[in-house]
Amino acid sequence: MAMIELKKLVKSYGRTDIIHGIDLEIKDGEFVVFVGPSGCGKSTTLRMIAGLEEVSGGEICIGGTLVNDMDPKERNIAMVFQNYAIYPHMSVRQNIAFGLYTAKMSRQDKDKRVSEAAETLGLTQYLDRRPAALSGGQRQRVAIGRAMVRSPSAFLFDEPLSNLDAQLRAQMRIEIKALHQRLGTTIVYVTHDQVEAMTMADRIVVMNGGHILQAGAPMDLYENPVDVFTARFIGSPSMNIVQGREGADGITSDPGGNLKLGIRPQDLLVNQPVPDPVLTLSGPVTVVEPLGHETLVHFQAAGQTVIGTAPGGQAPAVGSQVTAALPRGRLYTFDATSEKSLGRK
Amino acid sequence: MTSPPKAPTPPFASLPFARVRPGKIITWTLLFIGGVMMVTPLLFMFSTSLKTSGQIYDLRLIPADPTIQNYVTVLADGRFLKWFMNSMLIATVVTLSNLFFDSLVGYTLAKFEFRGRKLIFIAILSTLMIPTEMLVIPWYLMSANLGWLDSYWGIMFPGMMTAFGTFLMKQFFEGVPNDFLEAARIDGLNEFEIWWKIAMPLVTPALSALAIFTFLGNWTAFFWPLIVTTSPELYTLPIGLTSFAVEQSIQWEMIMTGAALATIPTLVIFLALQRYIVRGVMLAGLKG
Incomplete structure (x- = not known):
């Protein structure tokens, strides 16, 4: 296990900077998730930690050792790829054992490690199969097994679940989280799926345009986003952003206002009594999404589509007029120009 | 209510080649000709190797009196x-x-x-x-x-x-x-x-x-x-x-x-x- 430090880390391709001097300290045993849209630099950062990309500037330290010029194999890290990258010409056993390729240990010890990893991941009965005979989830487990056997100082995961179907993804999320709790090894995990980030991370690092926008505990990011981008990226469905202003009569929506008002769909209660609401929006319903326990109601208000929530059994009809209210303390305000947070109202 | 009259069954419809399209027949014919052109020299090579020197210009594919003496x-x-x-x-x-x-x-x-x-x-x-x-x-x-x-x-x-x-x-x-x-x-x-x-x-x-x-x-x-x-x-x-x-x-x-x-x-x-x-x-x- 090891602490990973990124100090003024820069990555450039030619004259184009991709990563703009980021600083981050990942604690020993911490599960950190890099999240952000495609092209934000999260995978590049992970690949620099792995040693698969050269560092253009700054430092990467793993376990207190500067690793900028070390080969991947010297860094004692293990990586699980988006495409699994398990070797198709080898059996599951050989694939997992390949993680111990450079390990100086006896054949018996290697076999023992492989068996233990296979047992942990439920792969024992597939050890002699080739990857072609495995399902997507099993292949991903083999990739994790190959990483596990080495007892690395850190695991790096590069969007490992993005090729799995929704059910399998949910299952693997739990398995990876359980694995982290059992092994206690530092994990750096890259994803563009905020649900993965929220459910798995000890700490989420939100990236955009090669910068770290915010790093913090999942609920901290959810409750206290520093800007509009983070606010919209964390939470599902995305936060509604409505232009508005604050006047003597309180906060109101206003297309020419100097504020951006952030409203989580879960907080915007449709056709429900809310005492002393901080904001009220009304308009015709355009789309209704019944989710069972609640209903997402899309309606037109403040010149745009806004999403609110109604109780599960009370879906309003499409075209009907609804009124939605936001309880006090649940309105996020941002400066309309800088999009930086101005706190909650 | 009466059922509509059945369309007359074309002749040879039950034979295996009845549903083969003309394009396929042309393709197969060309491939067959090409195959014959490529295999014939090989067959003559094996055929000639089983003939005596006196039978060389006898162009029958199967030798009249085959022998493995040439191989020996x-x-x-x-x-x-x-x-x-x-x-x-x-x-x-x-x-x-x-x-x-x-x-x-x-x-x-x-x-x-x-x-x-x-x-x-x-x-x-x-x-x-x-x-x-x-x-x-x-x-x-x-x-x-x-x-x-x-x-x-x-x-x-x-x-x-x-x-x-x-x-x-x-x-x-x-x-x-x-x-x-x-x-x-x-x-x-x-x-x-x-x-x-x-x-x-x-x-x-x-x-x-x-x-x-x-x-x-x-x-x-x-x-x-x-x-x-x-x-x-x-x-x-x-x-x-x-x-x-x-x-x-x-x-x-x-x-x-x-x-x-x-x-x-x-x-x-x-x-x-x-x-x-x-x-x-x-x-x-x-x-x-």
């Missing part, structure tokens, strides 16, 4: 086995050399970024446009100056690495996902091991095709071995078989017997490797 004679002749082994040695060494060097260079050009990479590739590719006849004189002069005339090495050196093989392997290696190579780097393999243990097994179809082309090309090579060798003990099979054509007569039955025997290794190579050509395993380790 050719195999008992020590020269034939020597030529056979020479061809086998040369074709095998050149094939292995091509598999090694062509794939090594192809991999380097496909997977490494370095200055001049494209220039090197274009330079290698441009040699494909030079006909062998133009290269023979420089090869000969080079062999003469280096003392390689009339030697195994002299026969083999021009084909030890080929532009075609390099091009073929580069194209296939470009299709190998980088994730495999990066996973191997993290697993601790050095670059040579990554090429040998990870990348090479993923391009077995290309290696098989290259092995077949190279082996066949060298097994049947005539022009360069004829020029570079003078000693009969260094003759390859195609050169050796010409010695059955002497001044007074051409022993067609012997030439055909030798040629028939010469097809055996090529058949073995093709049958052994063709299954690897059709077996594409590369994507099996990636997303399902």
Whole structure:
């Protein structure tokens, strides 16, 4: 296990900077998730930690050792790829054992490690199969097994679940989280799926345009986003952003206002009594999404589509007029120009 | 309510060929003609090898009085086995050399970024446009100056690495996902091991095709071995078989017997490797 430090880390391709001097300290045993849209630099950062990309500037330290010029194999890290990258010409056993390729240990010890990893991941009965005979989830487990056997100082995961179907993804999320709790090894995990980030991370690092926008505990990011981008990226469905202003009569929506008002769909209660609401929006319903326990109601208000929530059994009809209210303390305000947070109202 | 009348059944509708479209019939006919054109010379070769010298110009496909005496004679002749082994040695060494060097260079050009990479590739590719006849004189002069005339090495050196093989392997290696190579780097393999243990097994179809082309090309090579060798003990099979054509007569039955025997290794190579050509395993380790 090891602490990973990124100090003024820069990555450039030619004259184009991709990563703009980021600083981050990942604690020993911490599960950190890099999240952000495609092209934000999260995978590049992970690949620099792995040693698969050269560092253009700054430092990467793993376990207190500067690793900028070390080969991947010297860094004692293990990586699980988006495409699994398990070797198709080898059996599951050989694939997992390949993680111990450079390990100086006896054949018996290697076999023992492989068996233990296979047992942990439920792969024992597939050890002699080739990857072609495995399902997507099993292949991903083999990739994790190959990483596990080495007892690395850190695991790096590069969007490992993005090729799995929704059910399998949910299952693997739990398995990876359980694995982290059992092994206690530092994990750096890259994803563009905020649900993965929220459910798995000890700490989420939100990236955009090669910068770290915010790093913090999942609920901290959810409750206290520093800007509009983070606010919209964390939470599902995305936060509604409505232009508005604050006047003597309180906060109101206003297309020419100097504020951006952030409203989580879960907080915007449709056709429900809310005492002393901080904001009220009304308009015709355009789309209704019944989710069972609640209903997402899309309606037109403040010149745009806004999403609110109604109780599960009370879906309003499409075209009907609804009124939605936001309880006090649940309105996020941002400066309309800088999009930086101005706190909650 | 009455059911609508049934359409009349076309004649021969129940026969297996009744639903075959005319286009397919033309295709099959052309393929059949092509097949016959290719197989007939081979059949005549085997047929002639079973005839006596007096029956050579009897063009019946099945000999009136077949004999294996020609095979006994050719195999008992020590020269034939020597030529056979020479061809086998040369074709095998050149094939292995091509598999090694062509794939090594192809991999380097496909997977490494370095200055001049494209220039090197274009330079290698441009040699494909030079006909062998133009290269023979420089090869000969080079062999003469280096003392390689009339030697195994002299026969083999021009084909030890080929532009075609390099091009073929580069194209296939470009299709190998980088994730495999990066996973191997993290697993601790050095670059040579990554090429040998990870990348090479993923391009077995290309290696098989290259092995077949190279082996066949060298097994049947005539022009360069004829020029570079003078000693009969260094003759390859195609050169050796010409010695059955002497001044007074051409022993067609012997030439055909030798040629028939010469097809055996090529058949073995093709049958052994063709299954690897059709077996594409590369994507099996990636997303399902």
